[in-house]
Amino acid sequence: MVTFRVRDPFLPSASGELGRLRREMNGLFDSFLRGSSTAMGAGVFPPVNLYEEGDSFMLTAELPGLEKENINISVQGADLILSGERKPESDGPETSRHLHERQRGGFSRVLTLPVAVDAEKVTAEYRNGVLKVVLPKAEAAKPKKVTVA
Amino acid sequence: MEERIQTALEKREVESAAEPTKDGALFVPRADIMEDREGLTLLMDLPGVSREGVSIELEKGELRVYGKVMEKTFPGDAIWTEYRVGDFSRTFAVAEGIDQSKVEAGLKNGVLRLRLPKSEALKPKRIEVKTG
Secondary structure, three states, rough: OOOOOOOOOOOOOHHHHHHHHHHHHHHHHHHHHOOOOOOOOOOOOEEEEEEEOOOEEEEEEEOOOOHHHEEEEEEOOOOOEEEEEEEEOOOOOEEEEEEOOOOEEEEEEEEEEEEEEOOOOOOOEOOOOOOEEEEEEEEEHHOOOOOOO | OOOOOOEEEEEEOOOOOOOOOOOEEEEEOEEEEEEEEEEEEEEEOOOOEEEEEEEEEEEEEEEEEEEEOOOOOOOEEEEEEOOOOOEEEEEEEEOOOEHHHOOOEEEEEEEEEEEEEOHHHHHOOOOOOOOO
């Protein structure tokens, strides 16, 4: 079981200088992950990407070979838990394996989003082995326009 | 060429310069190969590839699989990136003795399953010892 916690040190603002800096930081972290097989996070399954568009996030994961009934997603506040099991192929008698690269077994990932989301409005779809989860931000986390009286 | 054992679970990019770079990055799909008395079973992870996007060619002892990923970009700003999206390509050498006319393929939930039956001549024969 692989558990990995993503902590983004920067909060909401995705635009402007802070957004740019954040993207650069993520880029640095990416090359760090790619560069070393022993780095924390290099062994995560499934790998996920997170996108932010206006009032919602979208999480995508490459998770081939599952049935959608066997993918569990739970959301609370800003935390998202993605878990399930990739069942191994049952070998018949007199079967030998020549190549064995595909991951198998249980997985569980805890991801912390930059802001809380509205758990009631989260939707997910699984198609061709790719999981997409749309996570609308919680009302309290949305930016408010303040009128100067 | 021996396949490099992958300890990290990151996606491996196709390294050959001869490979066409149609739409950016091209990745080597992870695969399992099992052999039994009747033939070989090949499983390959092709997340994001639909039935229409997969091409399989078997020619001159080479099995070439290409998986085209339709949805390569997503709306919004990428704020966390653990994997890159791109097509998949991998070529396997197929030993003689596979009955090429009986190869079957199926794709389900991003996993390609190929069944390569052995030709009759190659199947192990059980030889009964007769007592005289």
